[in-house]
Amino acid sequence: MSQGDLLHVVTADDISDSRKLFGRAIVWGSALVVALVAAAQTAQHAGLMEFGFSNWRPTLFAYILWSICLCWSQVLIRGEHGKRTLFVLPAALFVVSLTVFPILFGLIIAFSSWNLASPLGRQFNGLDNVRQMWSDPFYWNALRNMVWYSLAILVEYAVAFGLALLLNAEIRARKFFRVAFLLPLMLSPVAVSWMIGKSMLEIRFGPIARFARWIGWDSPSFFGSPEIARATIMLLDAWTFIPFMMIMILAGLQAIPKELTEAARVDGAGPWKTFWEITFPLMLPVSVTAILIRIIFKLKLADIVINLTAGGPGGATDTVTSFIFREYRDRSNVGYGTLLAMVYLVIIIITMTILMKVADRFARPRT
Amino acid sequence: MSEAIFRDSEADLAFRTRRLAGKAVIYILLIAWAIVCLFPIYWTATTSFKIAPNVMQGALIPWVDYTPAWLGWRSLGMSPDTIGAESTVRDEFVKRFFNSAITAVASSSIAVVLGSLAAYGLSRFSYKFGFMRNSDISFFFLSQLILPPVVLALPFLVLYKQLALLDTRVGLILLYTLTVLPIVIWIMRDQFESIPTELEEAALVDGLSIWGAFFAIILPIALPGMIAAFILSLVLTWNEYFFAALLTSTHANTLPVMVASQTGSQGINWWAMAALSFAAILPLIVIGVVLERYLIKGMTAGAVK
Numbered sequence: 253m254s255q256g257d258l259l260h261v262v263t264a265d266d267i268s269d270s271r272k273l274f275g276r277a278i279v280w281g282s283a284l285v286v287a288l289v290a291a292a293q294t295a296q297h298a299g300l301m302e303f304g305f306s307n308w309r310p311t312l313f314a315y316i317l318w319s320i321c322l323c324w325s326q327v328l329i330r331g332e333h334g335k336r337t338l339f340v341l342p343a344a345l346f347v348v349s350l351t352v353f354p355i356l357f358g359l360i361i362a363f364s365s366w367n368l369a370s371p372l373g374r375q376f377n378g379l380d381n382v383r384q385m386w387s388d389p390f391y392w393n394a395l396r397n398m399v400w401y402s403l404a405i406l407v408e409y410a411v412a413f414g415l416a417l418l419l420n421a422e423i424r425a426r427k428f429f430r431v432a433f434l435l436p437l438m439l440s441p442v443a444v445s446w447m448i449g450k451s452m453l454e455i456r457f458g459p460i461a462r463f464a465r466w467i468g469w470d471s472p473s474f475f476g477s478p479e480i481a482r483a484t485i486m487l488l489d490a491w492t493f494i495p496f497m498m499i500m501i502l503a504g505l506q507a508i509p510k511e512l513t514e515a516a517r518v519d520g521a522g523p524w525k526t527f528w529e530i531t532f533p534l535m536l537p538v539s540v541t542a543i544l545i546r547i548i549f550k551l552k553l554a555d556i557v558i559n560l561t562a563g564g565p566g567g568a569t570d571t572v573t574s575f576i577f578r579e580y581r582d583r584s585n586v587g588y589g590t591l592l593a594m595v596y597l598v599i600i601i602i603t604m605t606i607l608m609k610v611a612d613r614f615a616r617p618r619t
Numbered sequence: 620m621s622e623a624i625f626r627d628s629e630a631d632l633a634f635r636t637r638r639l640a641g642k643a644v645i646y647i648l649l650i651a652w653a654i655v656c657l658f659p660i661y662w663t664a665t666t667s668f669k670i671a672p673n674v675m676q677g678a679l680i681p682w683v684d685y686t687p688a689w690l691g692w693r694s695l696g697m698s699p700d701t702i703g704a705e706s707t708v709r710d711e712f713v714k715r716f717f718n719s720a721i722t723a724v725a726s727s728s729i730a731v732v733l734g735s736l737a738a739y740g741l742s743r744f745s746y747k748f749g750f751m752r753n754s755d756i757s758f759f760f761l762s763q764l765i766l767p768p769v770v771l772a773l774p775f776l777v778l779y780k781q782l783a784l785l786d787t788r789v790g791l792i793l794l795y796t797l798t799v800l801p802i803v804i805w806i807m808r809d810q811f812e813s814i815p816t817e818l819e820e821a822a823l824v825d826g827l828s829i830w831g832a833f834f835a836i837i838l839p840i841a842l843p844g845m846i847a848a849f850i851l852s853l854v855l856t857w858n859e860y861f862f863a864a865l866l867t868s869t870h871a872n873t874l875p876v877m878v879a880s881q882t883g884s885q886g887i888n889w890w891a892m893a894a895l896s897f898a899a900i901l902p903l904i905v906i907g908v909v910l911e912r913y914l915i916k917g918m919t920a921g922a923v924k
Contacts, residue, residue, distance in 0.1 A: 306783070309782055336740060337740075340756065343760070344756065351766065358770065434907055440899060443896045447660075450882055499918045558864070559879050573769040580772075586777060593770045596767060597766070600767060
């Protein structure tokens, strides 16, 4: 894409100096407004002067005004080129204001002791939070759980691949099966955690517990021991997200030309061999994409855990997100929670970069 | 004469039975997984019509195992005899339902508008924002997918408190738009790259401006992709729980928060919970069944090159 525009536009832009001047004026003018409003609000916040602001919204509105002026000025100053910028600029401004500022702000919070319940307010405490994290067994436990949860993706992938192969076979009522297989993805994890976790897995009356008793598990308990509880959460999460991988793999399967598999059959390869020699290698790029996206979603896993086990028993099912959620909910500990989240973000970025590099090498078609 | 001249050899016949057996296995597996997928939904739907003894007996099939009752739906104020009467629970439910609907639709719409424009720009023009070129900008947008919600949650909690945006729909809409924007850009970039640039070139030669060409020529072609992106966003935002649980309390609560707040307190009062859960998932089941084509289109964007 860097070789230049795909769409060449030849325009005779004839922009007068006064128009350019006006464009610059509104950007700097509105920036000045933001600065003034922010300064006034900071002054009031620090108790220097009283302006009668009840919250920080005026600064927000000034910022929005500045954003609009910035977009408008692009057209004023740069004409046709500015109009092109206008395609990307709103989205970019939106994302930058909603992620970069909060993350910078979050970094400040992360190194402070800030308990929303205490009247002291925010106090900078240097590396105390890091030290606390270092000796917090529950956080490390949650991180370890995330590794387990992520490893479960391999099993999910195998199941999803199998289902995609089934759907890709010559079958009747394919649309019915496709819709039926897709439905779990549509359900809200919170509803699922009640529907399955709290009622179907209920020890006395739940149908799955009854079934477990019927096949000979005398006293089924799905959240009793740590290992079983973790497996149950994995199964629930897999149930909702297998359709997602299945659909991606199915699309990949359908893109494989029929001639290839037919040629393999003519050459005398059985279905087993055809799969491993033709289908699977061709599916590698799609598989890698599906698994990577699945990992990204898995790292956000929280809803089911929060609603079903609240991390128990003994933190065996805790995810990082649910742990931080409780850290805030139960203890209002914003400073420490934010630091944990930031560390998590750094770990995720490092892991995903390594994974993507490895995947890139792995998925490249071998010639 | 009774012997047929052309007949299948022994080997071919064996092949046919093997094929039939293979078919049978495929169908058994398909039906088994369909049951795995559909049974929880069936269970929830039927449980909402049960009363206490049915639940304890483990009744499964309505009219055979038990006679359906309106108990669960009555507690929600939505059974035939209570639908006309006043019901605080129903009002609460309707309020949450509209909160969910408004936030989901609004944030998906904003995301589709912003995301489509950005994706179109990135697929057609080369930009330079400071050191960032097109591929960097694309990566910047898509990298937001990796950002776990928990990183943003606490800073936003504090920021929203200062901005008086806590417990408002606007606050939720902004965050939801942010979370689905990368997915929309991902889908739409794939869409626009499959549209040949000759179309706009012709339009530009005919005297349309860039934006004119975008609205008149490209938008209609890319519409199915936009619908796909919209529906996928709708599903994700409708089901979102984490931000809603942290950032709302009484006014802007969404349905998942209501469902979650009821689960703990209800005990064995399954019929009411089942009715509530079923009412919460029903819109998405309808969307899933009716618009399945678009959903699949959205999910497979960019997967197959």
